[in-house]
Amino acid sequence: MSNNAVWFPDNAYIESTRLFQWMKQLGFDDYDAFYEKSIQDIEWFWDEAVKTLGIEWYQPYSNTLNLSDGIKWPKWFGGGKSNVVYNAVEKWAESEKTRDQIALIWESDDGEVIRYSFGQLNEEIVKAAKGLLVEGIQKGDVISIYMPMIPETVIAMMAIAKIGAIFSPAFSGYGADAVATRINAANAKMLITADGFLRRGKQVSMKNEADRAVGLSPSIEKVIVVKRLNNEIPWQAGRDLSWEELIKKGQNKNGVKTLELESDEPLMLLYTSGTTGKPKGAVHTHTGFPLKAAFDAGLAMDVKQGDTLFWYTDMGWMMGPFLVYGGLINGASILLFEGTPDFPNPDRIWEVTSKHGATHLGISPTLIRSLMKHGEEWAHKHDLSKLHAIGSTGEPWNPEPWLWLFEKVGMKRIPIINYSGGTEISGGILGNVLVKPIGPITFNSPIPGMEVHVYDENGNPVIGEVGELVISKPWVGMTNGFWNEPERYEKSYWDRWPNTWVHGDWVIKDDDGFYTITGRSDDILNVAGKRLGPAELESILVEHPDVVEAGTIGVPDDVKGEVAICFAVLKGEDLDTVKIKNEAMELVAEKIGKALKPKEIFFVHDLPKTRNAKVMRRAIKAGFLNKDAGDLSSLENPHTVEAIRELGKEYYKQK
Template identity: 45%
Template structure:
């Protein structure tokens, strides 16, 4: 195994190395051991390291009286989170840039900490005027514009709970999440620009609001510049509000509030393998602390740094940037559009213009860039970059080497970062300044008591097992919204006392960790985690389809692509001219879930492989289609049903 040592980074100068030295841990391994043995002391030190200040100091760091599944962190503590994130920096460095933004056509905005504080205060006052307050849910259906960050912070300031959603969702996908959260306010844009063309969002947003009786107000950001409500029609049970007008509401200086460390901050919906999307609950004390800790220890982010992650505010890394980097007093860059338009050099030009020091991008994006003549940055364009970050999916060695050697000149570490929405950040990471191996991890982030175990929960080394966690951490989800049983069943039922994350992982003889993909049926398309039931439900809603199964298959660009298999109500008429029907069904899924989630292929079967008790064998279908071992088929209702899938594989090859 080849090990790479980035030439431009020195371990002893990193924040993590200084943290180890300052607290007398002696080594990273010793830090890991001590953090597991005495978690309260470690997390107290993390609170001080990231500068989290308390209105009312907590009296107990960790209370496990309700069991490992339901820890209470920072008991009795109350904090003004927005003052920590914006206010104190605005007082100390009012002219420092907090948010940089670049539009699809190259437009730029710079918002200082002082300006951000004023806009957040105004929007908080505006939301209060709409009747929102502590515990209210505010759904956020916005592209990567500064207003998305403002709404997240304004909601936190009044104790409301943000519900950020992917800007590419269709109306039906928005409805699911808004209804489950019972959001009273929906903040949307009339559209955004992508590849030089407007993408209109308002019709979908209003259609979703029409279907959700809980929605009382729809706040519209005029991104397209043609008036926030141009040409819009809507139902009568909610009001339309202009974002700019609402943000200009006079702030009440006496309205500052603090909230408990365990009070809900945000619901981030993520899909599992079964059932509806689940609302992951993050808290005022836990999520920002975990995000900032990971940035300090895994990314070596400092106050004078600038972080840009190519993401969406509806995926975890969007709020992760806002709450984590701004808590540390750094600058974040939000970017509209795609990083390869008008050419593959756009990403590097953005990096150069905005002085990005930490650039996060997915393996999918790297694979896309590799195929373009413009992909290699010009000399000097990456001079500010110190660290690359990557999350959302597993690497392949070729694109990893291209980013490290060709783009990064073998000088910059690639922080491979793996965790999840329910984690509030990362479990595993690389640490700048330490040697790293292609596609691997140096190990768990301090405070994450990770292990790799077999089916009985016993540690394994040198072979693949389940990635688990043995202790709680502040950033972990505080259950699923209104569904505690599902939370317990999802993570704690397989191996009692262990959080089973759902990833296959291994630890090699040199101590490097590797993640080998999902151990459940969750699909990851371009790093975005999706449940198969969302695709299956969309397909079954079409009158042609009787049953459906969706699986993720390897894709050289996206990492995984979605392939669906259906049975038909009228097999004879449906199978005639199948290519036309396949297009119709793909369009149908795209209309329901959003264009980015269009399946790569849809195949018709006479019977979907199931067990005798009716359970769909997704993993068997997937493995048959891609040519992997299918395992024990003894429970299958009709073993011959898999032959059709194998035949499709042969035709595919």
């Protein structure tokens, strides 16, 4: 037991959890022994997990795991036929006991509330699925989703899956170029979007950005538009179709059958930024991502039938689909919130949590850092007695906001489930299980079924020092490669050590078995929980006519956890740098969204480069943060690091 633990479950609490009850059923009363069994015999573990989650099959699987193609390409539940829509919605809608239970709650920015029972949600999914079939969507077609957090977003996801098509969601705050990049990578046939949404009491238009994205995406044949705001919007006859018209087109047709799909058939493509090049399309299957999400929510976070799961997120980030499948497969209600946590007042997130009786709330450290300054009094105005757990993901914590949330908001009663994994994981690698004590900012265990190690640079396990987070056995939910890029997938995760998934996080495991994530071991930026490849920012900056090249790093920030700092080389000496900086900032906001704008752009004479002309971001970052840059022998121009070091000193002096 760590000396740093601050939350301690008593025996009655432990015995009330789904995890403990399942362990007992399997003959375990000691968590550590159970965890060891979960990683020693992964076939047994996932077979039992499927049973305890109540997953139903059109055709039972004949073998749990086939590794004939090696650990990088596991085949799960061979011979089994399933469809996630049945396990998430239809089976609850078909039962008299659960048909009228609330499946989905939506609250708008201005306080409007809509609820759907499982029965009602199923009816809407059927209508949308019929409409998609009428529009010519077939099994295997890809549909991009560029939507705010509204009920139609979930209905669209489910309708697409029901007929065996594949959906690919993009962050609602992206600009047209970022959306188009993802549409083109997926070769999507259709885009589903909205006219706009409300944010902080103001209307945010989406259709204009969607139109620009489609203009850059030759594969798109149809654009379906949900009229959330009922505004006048540009309309292209023959291509654009309103959501209402889509629903009408399917209403008079015969019933639509939920397609019985092989276990490894793709469900969705989740695009995540890489350190170089275009985003990576993680391929997730009907019995991959949804089962891992449901397991982590149900067994690790104790989400039960009748609970209400509320995660403040966007469908373009991994936690959006996690919210949908993690909640619904467990028979819980899911709560979608269109607005922002501090509008119109700093208590909005607590007000929404209380009003809808959320049992589980998901937030990010960035959000809590921004709410701290307003004081805990805003949280105390609301009844949070139904709140059983607070989940946290997106980025590493620092102790002060964690303790503020635990002590001042949760009154030391509500456990904080620190949860870290990734888009390619389908959920968590590390977490806080509720049968063990929890400490500030740390993780008390790998998620069961995840064989986790911390390796030094030679591939040896280490305790008490920083190392690479690795996984040595496959798991349900592991990405089935990258869409049309199998070699890139293997290179991204499997190149460092044989048959070992290297995740890209620096981690310390202490003597008591607690884990702390210290940051990314690659160049990926993590801005307020949103992963961003530096190449995405750099490629936008060099579009400016006066910018020759650019380099981007992430540096710590008190509010967002990490922010982007950009360095640009200009084409001439006597240029208006203030004007260029403003134009470059606007260009980034326009292309990928205001939320991902850099904190600062510095103009430099040159960037640190290797002899083969590769910009060395590690050297930029070390210089700017005034840290030891390590071996710079491969640099062609080491003097550039000192120039950047001076900029960093000046930047932090002014803060």
